[in-house]
Amino acid sequence: MDWQSESPELRAFLGSLHRGEILSGTVAAIERFGVFVALDNGPSHPTLPGVGFITIPALSWRHIDAPTDVVRVGQRVLCEFLQFDTYNAEARLSLRALEPDPFRAFADRTVVGQELRGTVDRVLPIGVFVDIGDGVLGLVPFREVDGRPAACPPEVFEAGEEISVVVTDIERVHRRVSLGRPDKA
Template identity: 75%
Template sequence: MGGASGDQVSRDFLAALNVGDVCHGTATEVTRSHGVVVTLDGFPALPLGMVGPLDVSWRQSPSAAVQAGQRITAEVDAVDQEEGRARMSMAATENPELWGFLASLQRGEILSGTVAAIERFGVFVKLDDGPDHPVYPGVGFITIPELSWRRFEAASDVVQVGQRLSCEFLQFDTWNGEARLSLRAT
């Protein structure tokens, strides 16, 4: 398939994709730096799907998670008509319960949970209504600036492991698969 008519057919195919769609296809190329190039079912003429290296799996490197020729399932993160690609995430399909929960949250919603771990970069919160996270100790995460309006030296000056919290939901972090929260907003 070549020329202008082929370009239009691929644009039409991409235009039919929506963010959040789950697609199937075949990995045509796997690289450490670029991730996985995918020929999507319904458009075998050329690979229109791209899974970035950090979107392949939460548990494995791209080369360990998928091989060229392997069938894959991935969720559409974005469609770039100019580039002629659908950016996709295989990690999003590893744990559909988690992604479904995170996608259902609304900005400003108040969520309750328990402090699961305190790190130098923030606080993990196990949310009452949320599923377990496959990698982190909690689905909720509070960055250091969102802990308090007061000045403090360490996150443990504000919260303790096991402490119950109510926090405001700020955004769904698709990179880490977590709910970004604000304690200071409440």
């Protein structure tokens, strides 16, 4: 179906939106790939549950397992307009754009060398991801455990375990926090 000729009202509405504009609506449908939003002042979509769409990364600054961790069908939402997706004829939206960035706040108040307490989020072959507060994750690479390379970690870590870590680097551009283990002096 050619939505442009079938729905001139939809084309006109989407073309009138500006990046950064705040839009309100109701969550119309939740899929594994994102969330459809019926916008308050928007027309209906000829084939989709809503004219607005929020991708998974645009739902929250925090890591989420499913869109239902953030929204539910029928929920009222305020979103920032990102762009007009001309292929799907929808307004790409963001919920997280209207929330403070927890990484930025963490980076502003934390210094390299600072010792923190955190909770082991997951253990991977490259190292241990530690939740150091507000959903900010840092990595203790196994090569850094006890300050020396390791084929396997000298400590056994379990998800949910609380541990002490030291901030070794904060990369604002890439949004990464590198961690090490405190010296056992």
